[in-house]
Structures are given as C-alpha cells and as structure tokens.
Amino acid sequence: KSSLQPKENATENCTINHDIHQTLSPVVYIFVFILGLPANCLSLYYGYLQIKAKNELGIYLCNLTVADLLYIFSLPFWLQYVLQHDNWTYNELLCKICGILLYENIYISVGFLCCISIDRYLAVVHPFRFQRFRTMKAAAIVSIIIWTKEIMTCCFVFTHGEISMDAESHVVCFEHYPIKEWEHNVNYYRFSAGFLFPFFLLAFSYCGILRVVHKSHGTQKKKKIQIKRLVSSTVLIFLVCFGPYHILLVVRSLLENNCLFAEKIFNIYHVSLLLTTFNCVADPVLYCFSSESTSQNFAKMRDSCLTCLGCLRTETKESYLLNAPETPITITRLLSLWYHSKPVVLMTALTGIS
Template sequence: MVNITENATEECTINHNIHQTLSPVVYIFVFIIGLPANCLSLYYGYLQIKAKNELGIYLCNLTVADLLYIFSLPFWLQYVLQHDNWTYDELLCKICGILLYENIYISVGFLCCISIDRYLAVVHPFQFQQFRTMKAAVIVSIIIWTKEIMTCCFVFRHREISTDADSHVVCFEHYPIKEWEHNVNYYRFSAGFLFPFFLLAFSYCGILRVVHKSHGTQKKKKIQIKRLVSSTVLIFLVCFGPYHILLVIRSLLENNCSFAEKIFNIYHVSLLLTTFNCVADPVLYCFSSESIYQNFAKMRDSCLTYLGCPRTEMKESYPLNAPETQQATARATTRVITNIT
C-alpha cells in the first residue's frame, strides 16, 4: 500500500488520455523489439571485447543501460493502463524513475564515448593510443556510471509520488513542476544534451572529412559511412532533442496549472521519443556492421533451405573493414574506418 505524506503543489486537472492510448503502444513495441535486439547487441559487444576492441566495452554498457530500462517498461505499462495510478511503493517508483533517466543520460554518455573513439581512430590513427585501450574504456565506463548514479541520488532524494485531482497516486509527475526541478532541468539540458550534441557533431564532422579525403575508400563505401554517421546524429536529435527543449520550456514558463495542461501531451510525446533510443541503438551500432549482416544472411539461408525454399541471391556488399590502398597512411586510415561500424 502506498503511503502518501506529501501532495502535489497544486491539484491540476489534466487529461491523461495520451497515457491510455499512445503510451501503451510505444511501451509494448519497444519491449517486443528492443529486448531481443539489445540481447543480440550485447552478444555483439561481447565479441568485440573478446577481440580486444575497446569499442565493445562502450557498446556493452550502452546495451545494459537500454536493457535495464526495458525491464522497467512492464511497470510503466501497468501504471498508464491504470489511469496513472501507481499501486506499488515509493521505492519502486524511484527505481523505475532512475532506470528511465539513466537510460537517457548513460546512453548519451556512451554514445559520446563511441563517437570520440571513432574520431580518434579515424582522424588520429597514430596518436592518443593510450585513450583507446581496454583499460581506458573500463575506467571511463566506471566514471560515467558513478557520475549518473550520484546525480540520481541527489535528484531523487525528494519524494516522487503524490496525488492528483482525481486522487490517483502519480509517479514522477509534478504539475506544475516544483522549484527544485528548475536547476536540475537546466543541468540536464546543458550537460546531458547540448554539450554531448556538440561533441557528437564535432567527432562525426571530423570522421566525414577524413573519409571524404580518403582515396583508398570506395565511393559506395563512403556513402554508406556518411549515411550511418548522419543517421546517428539524426536519431540523437530526434530521440533526445524534443524532450530536453521541453524541459527548458517547462522550467521557464510552467508556473501554473493552465500552462501544465497545455504542454502535457507534447511533453509526454517527447518523453516517449526517448524510449525509441532502446531500439535505435542496436540497429545503428550492430546491424549496420557488415559481419553481422553476413551472419544474419547465413541464418536466413539456412532457414530457407530447411523449409525447402530457394535461397535468395546475396547482394553485393561493401564491407567497412577492407584496406584498399598501398600507401601506408591511406592503408591505416582505411583500416580504422572499421570503427564506423
């Protein structure tokens, strides 16, 4: 039984219908698609670690963050289907909230690690080797998790359950937002979105510049790399941009129930967009790999053969890990372009 000792600042009467219509569809979709995709992503990261590739450590941490949030989705699904009425205790509400936020910001942190690792590998292949080791990746991973856990402990020392105008127990919903949330939202926007975005954009612009100048890389391969890099930045903006912009808007303008009611739907749509990151990550960082594609093609052909169906013809592929030039520098640059996938 939930013990309520603190009510919301105001009892805002807000239409929560979006939680009974759109939210369940998104949660179910992400759970069904994201769980197996991230399990495969975790296995791929393990193979990278086994091959002594520090990129695998970042990928595994990114996948673990996604999986932890995916495991909390059944609780959020039950919450929204019960018309935003939290039936568990406050501790579980805080745990689910922590998993939601750690998915956003730990994912952002490891996306930046992957982009920086690729930037150093492609743009500075003979320098900064000490930052591209397994030990360095482990240390950076520990720092990111520690920093985010400490941030969550600071933020979630406040009560996170309250009652609304319909006497429902709401979890992680304050309308209008409380005073202490303003500075937290500004921090999330600047340190959790704006700075990582500039870091991501800088890294990938450097990669694209080197790939464009590389004479040892096929034209179609360059197009493939450019599309992958552009997709990464685009998905980062789509998944995390609207949510963080609305955080700032709420902090600046939301001081009464009237504004809270107007922004409720669009704010929660932006929050749902962050959930799709759990599906986008494994697609971008694993299934874009040529080796993974080849493995799935073999599995597909084996299944077709077993079912007595004709095998499909393999399309021409352009792997991202084949050196194609005789000059030493060009050869090294082409080789490290492997890190794009």
C-alpha cells in the first residue's frame, strides 16, 4: 500500500468497480500519447511558422498546443495510476499537478479554440472593422489573460485535499464518491463558463463564416463543401470531446448523493472524461493539418524521406518543382483575390490571414 496519509475519507467507503481503468483507460492513454506527442510537436512548429510570418493565429495555435503537450506529459503518471488499480503511489503534490494539468488542458484548450474561431470570424466576416483585435500584441494579451484566469481558478478550486482512501484501502487521486458539497457549485461553473458559453461563441462565429461562404458567388462549390466540412467538424469535435463530460458533471451535482448512484454513473462518467483526452489529437489535425498548403508540405517531407531511403523513383522529385512555396496573405491581397473571384480566399482566411 502507499505510505500516503489521505487528509479525508472522501469516498465514504463506496465500493466502486474500477475495471474500466484497467481495460479502456490504458488503451486510450497509450494511443493519445503515441499519436498526440509527435502531432503536437509538428503543430507547435506550424504555429511557430505562423508567428514568424506575423500571423496572430500562430500565437493561439502555440498556446493551444502547449496546453495539449503539458497534459500529454502527465499521461504516463495517469497510466501507472490506473494500471495499479487506482492506487496513487506518488505524493499529493504530484497528484495535484497532474489533476491541474488535466483540467487546464480542458479549459485552456476551450479558451483558445474560442480565440481561433473568433479570429477566423473577424478575418472572414469583418476583415477591416476589427483589425486592431487581430494583431500579435492583442493575441499575446488575450493569451496571458486566459492562462492567468485558469491558473487563478485552479488555485481557488484545488485548495482541498485531492487524495483519499477508498473501500479497498487504495489511495485515489482526484476522485470523490459521492462528490463533495463544495464540488457542486464548481461543476455548475465549469458547465456554464467552461462549456456552454464557449459553445455559443463557436456556434456564432462559424455560423457567420458559413453565411459568408454561402453568399460568395466566386467560391467554387468544392471549396464551399470543404469549408463547411472543416467548420462542422470543429463544432462536432468540440461537442463530442467536451459535451458528455460537462453534462455528466451537472448530472452528478444534481443527483449524486449516495454510493449507489456513484457506482451506477462511474463507468459512463469516466468514458466521458476519456473523450476529453482525444482533444489532444483532434486539435493539431483540425487546425494545422487541414490546411492544404500544410498537407502538401508534410506530403513533400514524407516523400523526401522515402526517396532518401530509396523507396521512390527519382522521377517523383520533378513533380514537386511545380509547387510554389507558401507565403502569408495580406488583407490587401485578400480583397484583390475576392474581387477577382479566386476560390482560395475563404479557405485561406480559415487557416490564417496576416
């Protein structure tokens, strides 16, 4: 057993079946770690290129990626925790750090997803009216505000002992059954400020983008479909990754007042928590690799590696000479393309305009 001495018996001796933590959780953690780590490293590099090109979108992408990476680095600790039948063998400080990284990933990710959606909305719908809000300085200030707000929220919320003893004398981390009284208001705040309000911001932003896309006669039908898929995928992934978890937070706050209900909702609640983990993989796929130019660059890099290994014919190198390097598109260039009915305008605006 762990030598830790929990500060309070938060579980009230509830007998919970933790089998899901020994079966599904390790698979998800390993999958997200193996796929998410390289994907987010590439995403961080892509964000750096955007910043280098003086594109404020790069600041939001880098912050979003850093939040994902911090959580990914905590996954080995959570993996060991679940494989040891939910028995935390480290000290309470590390439990708090890992728990904070988990919640920070959720709400900082949500914050920067909203920033990206609003930035794209302003770029497409109001390219001139709100230019002062689409600068590097403004993006840096907003980023500092988001990080400060979430860190202060964590300092206020996580002042309680976060390790406790369950009925099997295992030291559990960030798990209370049934939930404590102080958690009720916190859960309502998370649902309203951390999910519902950001969802309305995303929906408003992307509805505005879709209206512009629909009214644009110079945009090809194929491009319109591509933009609509990107927008709908973003909203859908937001709902799938964060919706079930926040809904169950409210359900637990309203109905969980005894061990019987806690046992019934345990599995579905932890499945919803695992869904939030997939956000670490979805973010780089949606916001970086969905760009046509970025996809072409990665395809070139992949084929170049294969060519060096002798897996491709020498002739394939010639086809890449026809592709021009990616350059940032200015607002002036945007209008020029717009008035000449170039179909790439809206797609470029969605992936970043400097």
